[in-house]
Amino acid sequence: MCGDPATPDCPPLSKKRRIHVTPLQGESTDRLDWLIDGLVERVPEVTRAVVQSADGLLMGASTGLSREDAEYLSALAAGLQSLAQGARSQFDAGEVHQTIIEMSNAFLFVTAAGEGASLTVLSGADADPAHISYEMTILVKQVGEHISSRPRRD
Numbered sequence: 001m002c003g004d005p006a007t008p009d010c011p012p013l014s015k016k017r018r019i020h021v022t023p024l025q026g027e028s029t030d031r032l033d034w035l036i037d038g039l040v041e042r043v044p045e046v047t048r049a050v051v052q053s054a055d056g057l058l059m060g061a062s063t064g065l066s067r068e069d070a071e072y073l074s075a076l077a078a079g080l081q082s083l084a085q086g087a088r089s090q091f092d093a094g095e096v097h098q099t100i101i102e103m104s105n106a107f108l109f110v111t112a113a114g115e116g117a118s119l120t121v122l123s124g125a126d127a128d129p130a131h132i133s134y135e136m137t138i139l140v141k142q143v144g145e146h147i148s149s150r151p152r153r154d
Contacts, residue, residue: 032060035143036119043135045127047106050074051147054081054116059147077110077120084110098133109133113140114147 036049040062050070051060056078061070084096101108105125109132113119119140123132 036060036062039139045123046121048122050120052078052118073120077118080110081118111136114144117147
């Protein structure tokens with residue numbers, strides 16, 4: 001599959017090329033899974049990760065996350081991003097960079113990742129939020145411009 005570093009016969013992504021992913025019900029999300037798995041493998045505190053469109057459709061998920069849980073996390077994260085955007089608009093607060101929720105047993109991070117898409121990460125409660133935010137920012141800076149999701153048409 002092109003885009004996977006293990007596939008040498010595919011051309012590398014250029015800065016001018018975008019991966020336009022418009023997820024549909026049942027569509028494979030393999031195009032982004034290897035990027036997400038790389039984050040989970042590189043940062044031990046990260047337990048799950050997804051990329052979702054602004055309207056909550058799953059675009060990619062980490063290995064070991066069931067389809068049902070990945071879709072749920074995608075929809076949840078899109079709702080959080082929408083709420084954060086609402087606060088931004090209402091209070092003239094500038095761009096939303098990241099949303100972080102601290103729970104007793106976990107952290108949930110949502111950050112913009114390309115036009116119309118977000119990266120969502122779940123970690124254990126013992127994680128360093130600054131480290132995870134940093135790793136998410138690095139990943140988004142490396143590939144975020146290549147990830148976008150066109151709005152769905154009715």
